[in-house]
Amino acid sequence: MVVGQNIEKQFGDLKVLKGIDLSIEKGEIVTILGASGAGKTTLLQILGSLDQPSKGEVIINNTPINRLTGNQLAKFRNQHIGFVFQFHQLLPEFTALENCMLPGLIAGRKDKEAQDRALKLLSYLGLSERLDHKPAELSGGEKQRVAVARALVNDPLVVFADEPSGNLDSKNQEELMDLFVDLRKQFNQTFVIVTHDQHLAEKADRTIHIVDGVIVD
Numbered sequence: 001m002v003v004g005q006n007i008e009k010q011f012g013d014l015k016v017l018k019g020i021d022l023s024i025e026k027g028e029i030v031t032i033l034g035a036s037g038a039g040k041t042t043l044l045q046i047l048g049s050l051d052q053p054s055k056g057e058v059i060i061n062n063t064p065i066n067r068l069t070g071n072q073l074a075k076f077r078n079q080h081i082g083f084v085f086q087f088h089q090l091l092p093e094f095t096a097l098e099n100c101m102l103p104g105l106i107a108g109r110k111d112k113e114a115q116d117r118a119l120k121l122l123s124y125l126g127l128s129e130r131l132d133h134k135p136a137e138l139s140g141g142e143k144q145r146v147a148v149a150r151a152l153v154n155d156p157l158v159v160f161a162d163e164p165s166g167n168l169d170s171k172n173q174e175e176l177m178d179l180f181v182d183l184r185k186q187f188n189q190t191f192v193i194v195t196h197d198q199h200l201a202e203k204a205d206r207t208i209h210i211v212d213g214v215i216v217d
Helices: 040-047 070-080 096-106 111-124 140-152 170-187
Strands: 002-011 014-024 029-033 055-060 081-085 158-162 191-195 206-211
Touching: 002 040, 014 040, 029 040, 029 170, 040 158, 040 191, 070 081, 081 140, 096 111, 096 140, 111 140, 140 158, 140 170, 170 191
Parallel strands: 029 191, 029 206, 081 158, 158 191
Antiparallel strands: 002 014, 002 055
């Protein structure tokens, strides 16, 4: 469902990715594990359409996404890809509910439809009592769960998570990974998660190890 073919990425004379081939099936939880500087975040950004490869191709659900341009790419990303980042990236002036609704509104859903979907997800994630709280009023774990709900609001084909537990304490790290497993069971959701934590990676179905821009499995 997510396929990378001979992905290379070069910044000037520095080659960060050196020919990555991978395939991820629907409903899989896959972690990308590697030391800092190994190229895992660069790979995630390319797979998630946030960056273009220097060479190679990314295909999501039979769509070659690096052939899409402008509005086509933005629409595909909004409708089919979810993102969870280490530092949440919630808009501070909006409530948890409003933050969660935003991708749905951008996709053109009516207010009621976007709100109902956001309410369902936030309730499922145990945040029904925190809907009207802004990010500054939420704990780190709560903010990350709002970010997960936001990533899921458009029912994406795949969610890409970049060190999603990196800003959490050990208890919340465990809970977040358990949440991804529960979401896969509930919604058959596909997750691709960058991490440097071997313990957390062990909870995934499969781990892709990257060393110096190549897969070493």
